[in-house]
Amino acid sequence: MASFAPLLGVMKFESEPLNFENWRRLAWLGIGWLQDAGGFAMVGLSLWILNGLINPVYDHLPDGRKRNRLVGPGMLLAAAVALTIYLVALGLNFLTAGDNPSTPRNPFLGIPLTKMETALELTLALAGLVAIIGFGGPFVRDCLRLRWGRIYAIAKLSFKEAVRRRVVWVFLSILVLYLFPARWFFQEKPEDELKSIIGVTTRGMNVLLISVGLLLAAFSIPTDIKNLTIHTIVTKPVERFEIVFGRFLGYLSLVTAALIVMTAFGLLLINAGNVSPEAEEESYKARVARYGDLEFRSKKTADFTGIDVGREDSYRKYIAGHPETSQRAIWNFADFPNSFTKMDYVPLEFAFDIYRTTKGEEGVGVSVSFELLTHRWDPSKEDEFNRAMQGLTNVRPEDANWKKVDDLAEKYGRYVYRNWQIFDYHTSAIPVPAGLFRNAAQGTPSAQGPLHRMKPGPAPRVQVLAKCETPSQFIGAARYDLYFLESEGNFSLNYFKGAFGLWFRLVIAIAISVACSTYLAGVLSFLAAMFLFIGGFFLDFINELARGANVGGGPLESLARLIKNSTATVELDPTPTVKTIQVFDTFYRWLLRRVMNVIPDVDRYGLTDYVAQGFSVGPDFILLNLITLAAYVLPWLVAAYYLMKAREIAA
């Protein structure tokens, strides 16, 4: 999700990070989960019922009746209801096919949908929910019977086993990364030194801990079955899922302990090492940033969304530079912390990409001016403001005139900083007088105020307008390229919080591995878990294939192009053969979309970039990732529960 933009000292987000403020997006995630997990639950439910009816296991009730232990009436009812709702959804699917672009659309949780589309989404989610209740019900019921004493015993056994088999010695190999610092091997700028250290050691820890976790977890239950040691466990009053859960927790606690030790050791070395002052300035901090919403504006183009300069990476949009240009990159801040009003000044940090159409002057950067407005700014007072600001342009807080600037910002709700030289590779900051925020904090912003927005959204209290002054140069901006610095936290604490990202990945790796091992042999479990996990790093690419967004079509179409020697961008003639292979490719894409749901989004949990770039990892961010992690891991655990339950241990 977040990835390091090596040329810029800011976070780069391939997709919007989750936060509690965007509750609509969270709601959609919930609906998506119900649909996806519900689909799998329906398949599982059907297979389980089929198995339970073909190979029933009967309990004899005191009244002489028999009861099928595997398939209860609740499960049958849930399956029937879910199936009925799925059939309704199928009908709605046909009806939505009749929708055309002119069909009225109303925003549903922020996304414009027709009535039929909304009904379809909700029906699929409802069907999924019923299937999840039917399939997950026995799991939840049996979970209530779990005894922590037994789970602890199995977890402790797993831990002890790994320690006594000297697996922990493998973890010492991480020392190699610390003994041979990254700067010995990589030519880097002084300010990037800490980033490299953090990046290299974290990658090392990733590989080491995840591979050990995968291996241990994949071989645990199969080895127990092979050595028959499991016979002495399942013949005790142990629920089978307790074995799975105990193994999972045992190995997780082992790698967690290793992670804590490694993280502490890494931190010790960073603190004890001679990190350059430039690197400390860049990364040895934990910035708490306040981001705004980005939009672009130009007088010439009404729906201006920034210029695409043709770079392969379309993450940033550009504005052209000229003293007379009307193009602006605008950040709207709907809110800000009250502490801003009490500070001497609030740092506004930014780092833009520069796209040059001429070489420019050596040692001279690109000039950018900033204009900050509050919702109480009165445009009719512009001349008055300009007169008042005479001789006060670009005053720094240490200057005696700063008080005047602060007062003017508070009085008018406007602040201007002109011609700041920006350079590639460096995060810059300008001071913003706190008076501006005191002004902005008053009253309630309205859509009719001076800070009108191009895109729908809450009326901003503060608006930051960036303008490129240097002719024939462009600056590229993305939402996270500019922010107010709320505070700076403790780097060491942030370093530990960053380790959560790796811990999330470890949970995923061990959960998949243990779940696979309930059915597959050790080697197969390891390979399956490893492929799924590695697949997580290519999820964006797989997503592209699954949506058919890649150039050249699906596998059969690509093969046809190879045979015909046709280029990928040329449309193929709609011959019967081409139509047939496209139908197969459609099925392939459908299949890939299902597979995609099984692949973990491991990239989402990479928090190291936050630490390396010197940004604080917020507790809400960790909490949200924890929720998505639970949502991913839970279906695996349910699958493991059923696989273990259905397994003949001694067969």
Place this chain on the structure above:
Amino acid sequence: MADTAVAERTLPTHSGVGEVIVETRNLTKVYKDFWGRKKKVALNALDLQIKRGEIFGLLGPNGSGKTTTIKLLLGLLFPTNGEATVFGLPAADVRKNERIGYLPEESYLYRFLNAEETLDFYGRLFDMPAEVRKQRAAELIRLVGLEPDRRRTLREYSKGMRQRIGLAQALINDPDFIILDEPTSGLDPLGTIWMKGLIRQLRKQGKTVLMCSHRLDDVQDVCDRIAILDNGDLQELGEVERLVEDQARVEVRATNLRLTDALRTDLEAVIGKHGGKLESFGHPTTTLEELFKKVVEESKARPGRRYLPPADGNGAPRS
């Protein structure tokens, strides 16, 4: 024991003599391949009852269905047909395990643990409190004679020692029903004698024991009833004494007599008068087991004693 108390709270219990502990009805197990095709009928429609306080033996050649029966009773396998109940609960119900102890054929334990840790681990699986676990483990380690070796890991144990610790883990919960799969496997003769004594002791305590063994003498020594299986079918079922009783012969034992020709003649006359025929006449032999036991006991009582072969080679001891 606290664990037994837990078990008795949750399981249906009957204290009456003759209570059925194990019941199988038409119990059948057919092994199938991946495609569901029949490979082998391991057990065919077994009807069996084992009652409280019995020592029940399962006999049969390899592949006869003994171990399959045990695995079905323990829930390690699922029946293809029929049903099995233990303490009135289906075999698949783990709650029954609260009152069961199981000693597998080979002692399949974690070899990186020592004896104390092993028993502590299995005690935890019964949710036994720490104090009870500790006390019970100490008792059992003493019982199986592993006190000096309690801190050694199981990988350092001999096969017999592992069998002993295996038995200890089977008894950790003070079970009412104990399943022993080849209990004397790997034990030396003294160990075998000890094991058989322990099984008899368990019967005295009112426990029910199901054992299967290839060593028929062991089974004959301790079992009350046996079932003989062959090829998955029950061939014979009944009390050991009744089954092994030879109705065609009569055995008379006497003491304070010398083997003389006169005695033989007189006996032949008496037997002949009643229509019988003397088949053998001589001193009875003791069992090798008894001899071994006697020699080892003497060795322990007189440490300096050593066997020296005589010059004539007839095997008589010199001292």
